Amino acid sequence: xxxxxxxxxxxxxxxxxxxxxxxxxxxxxxxxxxxxxxxxxxxxxxxxxxxxxxxxxxxxxxxxxxxxxxxxxxxxxxxxxxxxxxxxxxxxxxxxxxxxxxxxxxxxxxxxxxxxxxxxxxxxxxxxxxxxxxxxxxxxxxxxxxxxxxxxxxxxxxxxxxxxxxxxxxxxxxxxxxxxxxxxxxxxxxxxxxxxxxxxxxxxxxxxxxxxxxxxxxxxxxxxxxxxxxxxxxxxxxxxxxxxxxxxxxxxxxxxxxxxxxxxxxxxxxxxxxxxxxxxxxxxxxxxxxxxxxxxxxxxxxxxxxxxxxxxxxxxxxxxxxxxxxxxxxxxxxxxxxxxxxxxxxxxxxxxxxxxxxxxxxxxxxxxxxxxxxxxxxxxxxxxxxxxxxxxxxxxxxxxxxxxxx
Numbered sequence: 001x002x003x004x005x006x007x008x009x010x011x012x013x014x015x016x017x018x019x020x021x022x023x024x025x026x027x028x029x030x031x032x033x034x035x036x037x038x039x040x041x042x043x044x045x046x047x048x049x050x051x052x053x054x055x056x057x058x059x060x061x062x063x064x065x066x067x068x069x070x071x072x073x074x075x076x077x078x079x080x081x082x083x084x085x086x087x088x089x090x091x092x093x094x095x096x097x098x099x100x101x102x103x104x105x106x107x108x109x110x111x112x113x114x115x116x117x118x119x120x121x122x123x124x125x126x127x128x129x130x131x132x133x134x135x136x137x138x139x140x141x142x143x144x145x146x147x148x149x150x151x152x153x154x155x156x157x158x159x160x161x162x163x164x165x166x167x168x169x170x171x172x173x174x175x176x177x178x179x180x181x182x183x184x185x186x187x188x189x190x191x192x193x194x195x196x197x198x199x200x201x202x203x204x205x206x207x208x209x210x211x212x213x214x215x216x217x218x219x220x221x222x223x224x225x226x227x228x229x230x231x232x233x234x235x236x237x238x239x240x241x242x243x244x245x246x247x248x249x250x251x252x253x254x255x256x257x258x259x260x261x262x263x264x265x266x267x268x269x270x271x272x273x274x275x276x277x278x279x280x281x282x283x284x285x286x287x288x289x290x291x292x293x294x295x296x297x298x299x300x301x302x303x304x305x306x307x308x309x310x311x312x313x314x315x316x317x318x319x320x321x322x323x324x325x326x327x328x329x330x331x332x333x334x335x336x337x338x339x340x341x342x343x344x345x346x347x348x349x350x351x352x353x354x355x356x357x358x359x360x361x362x363x364x365x366x367x368x369x370x371x372x373x374x375x376x377x378x379x380x381x382x383x384x385x386x387x388x389x390x391x392x393x394x395x396x397x398x399x400x401x402x403x404x405x406x
Contacts (some may be wrong), residue, residue, distance in 0.1 A: 005043050006032055018111030035114050064102045064129045066165070070158035072102060077151035087113055105129055118142055133278060133295050140286040150285050157281055167365070171372035175379055182383040189390050190219040201397040208397055215393040251303040258304065266367050271302050272336060273360035275309070280353030290317060305331050322349070335359075 003019050020031055072093060079089035090110040097103040105126050112122035120139035123130040134154065141150030198216055201208060208216070222229070243249035258264040275296050282292035290313065297309040312325035323341035326332045336356055343352025 016111075018114075019108060020111065020115040021117065031115055064099060064105070066158055066162045068097075068099050068102055069129065069134075070155050070162060072097065072106070073151050073155035073158060077148050077155060080148045080151065086119060102129070119147070132298055133282070136282060136287050136291060136295050137285050140282075144286050153281060153285065157277065160277070164361070164364075167368055171368050175372070175375045178376070178379050178383070182379065182386075185383075186386055186390070187222070189387065190215070191223050194219050194390065194394060195223070197394050198397070209393070211389075212393045212396055215390060247303070251307075254303040258302070262367075262371070266364065266371075267302070268331070269360045269364050269367070271300060271305050272332065273357050273364060275300060275305070276336070276353045276360065277357035280350045280357060283350040283353070289322065308332065 003021050005017070005019055007017050022031055075093055075096075076089055079092060080086065084092070087110060090106055090113065094103055094106040094110060097106060108125070109119070109122040112125060113119060118139075120135050120142055123138055124135045137150050137154050138147070141147035144150075194215065198208065198212065240253070244253060257267055278299055279292050279296045282295060283289065287295070293309060293313045293316065297306055297313065300306050300309065308326070308329035308331045311329060312322065315325035315328070316322055321341070321344055323337050323344055326340060327337045339352045339356050340349065343349035346352075
């Protein structure tokens with residue numbers, strides 16, 4: 001159905017803008033008038049796409065963070081629970097939201113709902129902000145008449161995602177800072193300190209120890225051929241990025257990550273926890289098993305996991321149980337398939353999935369704490385060894401002079 005971009009008067013001074021679906025311009029005019037607005041200008045979106053993109057390029061700049069989306073969802077649920085209509089609730093949130101992109105998106109959703117569409121259809125018009133998972137849950141809430149309950153669960157889901165991301169960022173912040181300071185220190189020692197100190201001994205005709213000569217060669221390479229290092233890093237970065245854009249390359253890199261000693265197991269647990277939490281949340285809100293599997297698969301970032309979920313989706317569609325479908329693959333461990341089997345037999349699959357998510361989230365939390373507690377002393381040790389090696393390389397010629405003097 002065509003969409004029309006309109007400008008209309010809401011009062012003597014207030015001008016509003018929005019979009020509306022209609023078969024013809026006349027029907028769009030009728031719908032806008034039915035909203036109590038006085039149309040000023042109506043244009044079909046396809047005819048003025050360039051102009052609309054130009055006019056919205058500034059207001060739609062930036063991005064909507066998970067924390068902003070979680071706050072919007074929580075506030076919308078609170079307003080609906082308080083008896084506020086969906087249109088009034090959206091209007092209130094549009095005025096209160098500080099994020100420019102989200103503010104304009106809410107206004108557009110409000111106009112779409114005013115035109116007679118449901119909330120899920122309005123949200124689906126903005127897939128970059130509201131993912132398939134979000135839209136599916138809202139749709140199930142509207143069908144079941146429990147939209148406020150679904151929005152509360154959805155906001156909790158988003159808040160848990162944001163909390164996990166914050167934990168990872170907090171655990172990595174100090175090690176990253178240490179690494180940056182350590183690398184900067186090593187570069188200063190190699191490019192500024194060492195050439196000047198070693199140059200003194202060379203001027204005196206003093207022979208240099210082997211390790212000092214090796215370090216001096218490294219120092220000269222960094223000083224005179226630094227651009228080759230940068231070019232090499234850029235080449236590797238863009239090569240990996242290009243490889244990641246192809247399905248075969250992404251699958252290869254994802255499998256390689258899963259084979260890493262500690263990181264691979266951690267990433268697998270994170271994926272399983274996210275999958276189980278998403279699937280359980282969807283099933284608890286009345287979404288069908290096939291649609292839930294499809295949505296859960298789309299949020300996975302790992303190619304091997306996506307492949308097995310797709311195979312499970314096909315098996316379930318042909319009549320297989322979910323536990324049997326997952327047991328045929330290798331990505332999901334025995335604990336997961338056993339818990340799903342128990343959930344299917346007891347008729348409480350969503351609860352079983354939530355228990356799986358809780359279990360793996362606890363394990364990932366422990367892993368984060370262990371890694372963060374070990375990475376700091378490990379980095380201090382590595383940096384200390386490197387700096388110590390540089391210092392010894394500088395001091396060895398001094399020791400040689402002192403021995404000769406004796």
